[in-house]
Amino acid sequence: MTAPTTVRYGELIPCKTAFIDAHTPGSDQKENFTIIGGGVSESADQHVHITTPHGFNIGAAGQPPKCRNSLHSHRTAEVFFVLSGRWRFFWGRHGTAGEVVLEEGDIIDIPTGIFRGFENIGTDYGMIMAILGGDDAGGGVIWAPQVIEDARDHGLILGENGKLYDSKAGQTPPEGVHPMPTLTDDELADFPELSPMQVVGWGVRRYNDMTALARHRPCKVIGATGIIRDKPGFEVDLITRTSATDTPHAHDRPSVLMPMRGHWRVTWGQGADAGAEVLAPGDTMSVPAGLPHAAVPSMTGEASLFHIVSTDDPAGPSWLQ
Structure with a gap:
């Protein structure tokens, strides 16, 4: 019978170009880790440690102080627990609907269908571990419109195929692949502005x-x-x-x-x-x-x-x- 497979913390392989905000000031120092499953990375550089389907994905985000992950949403569950550091989670169309600070060991189950982000507000490099529902993690990331616009200003283009192209490195989407369109006002209306009681009271322990x-x-x-x-x-x-x-x-x-x-x-x-x-x-x-x-x-x-x-x-x- 097959033995367990272990991924050691010290052997995790980071990706610094995983998402569309990889060049955006304030988000350009984060590291993304895909431990189990394909995850939701938009970069071909992302290393996957364990590819065996589990029915969910396991990943992690490592960030130095004052580094943030930009506002995004998923179609499946996103659960975090804080391995190290002190983290502020925030949500809403502009990240102003509510926020909560989590310490080491705390866990948050973030409702699907809302924009959310997080930042390390501690004094040292911190790590949060993530569980994403489904083997395909909902098919990717849905970004708030301003995130796509800011990324474009700093050279990164997200194609409608879910892949990143770095214009500073001379990359362009292949013929027939258009840039990912930003959400319309009608589409944005489907992303609720949940209150702190709805998010914290329900999903934080x-x-x-x-x-x-x-x-x-x-x-x-x-x-x-x-x-x-x-x-x-x-x-x-x-x-x-x-x-x-x-x-x-x-x-x-x-x-x-x-x-x-x-x-x-x-x-x-x-x-x-x-x-x-x-x-x-x-x-x-x-x-x-x-x-x-x-x-x-x-x-x-x-x-x-x-x-x-x-x-x-x-x-x-x-x-x-």
């Missing part, structure tokens, strides 16, 4: 609260019965030292382990197929379907781990159902 709920059993963070009641095509659990078990279990589909705090020893298989590996914060492990495995902390101190597995729910808009 704090790390300390989740670990308190995970004291005796794993905390169902996102799911039909989760503390965020959403069905985005996957479920997210938080497991802590006191709710972890060394009893092996298996899933009928691939699952993912992502430590937040501490070191975790993952064991799997039996006999000649048995194996073990220690994961640290920032590492991502993909466990194959049907493989019995268990994860427990390997050292003393605080320990927490996010567990993600797909469901049979559609990967499209589902919030507040």
Whole structure:
């Protein structure tokens, strides 16, 4: 039986030209990582670490202080948890409908169909981990009109085929491929301006609260019965030292382990197929379907781990159902 595949934090391969705002001042220092699945990168330079379909995508964004990700939207769920740093998330047509600051370990499930962005407001390089619904992540990114216009002023053109072309490097869309049109006023009317209560009250959960709920059993963070009641095509659990078990279990589909705090020893298989590996914060492990495995902390101190597995729910808009 196939062993798990692990992507180490220190071995992540970044892409600095992943999106249309790669040259736009204030956004030109960000790094994008695609860990599992094709992601939503618009650049052929994006490296994909694990291509096996999981029913969702796993990615990450690394940014220095004061660097932001421009306003965009997705057709499927977008969930973030803060691995390191301090981050401001904002939303709305112009990014002024609301905002929230997330600390390390906090998680946000951003409703589909709204423009959102984020920036590192900490003092050091920060990293946020992302889960995107569906194997194709909704077919790409929908940008606010001003983002496309600003990018064009700085040499980047997004083709209607979803690919980027750098005019500063002499690139132009091939014959028959037109620039991506900006959304019309009628189309923009379909993107609601949600209030802070609608976004924060529904889709933000704090790390300390989740670990308190995970004291005796794993905390169902996102799911039909989760503390965020959403069905985005996957479920997210938080497991802590006191709710972890060394009893092996298996899933009928691939699952993912992502430590937040501490070191975790993952064991799997039996006999000649048995194996073990220690994961640290920032590492991502993909466990194959049907493989019995268990994860427990390997050292003393605080320990927490996010567990993600797909469901049979559609990967499209589902919030507040």
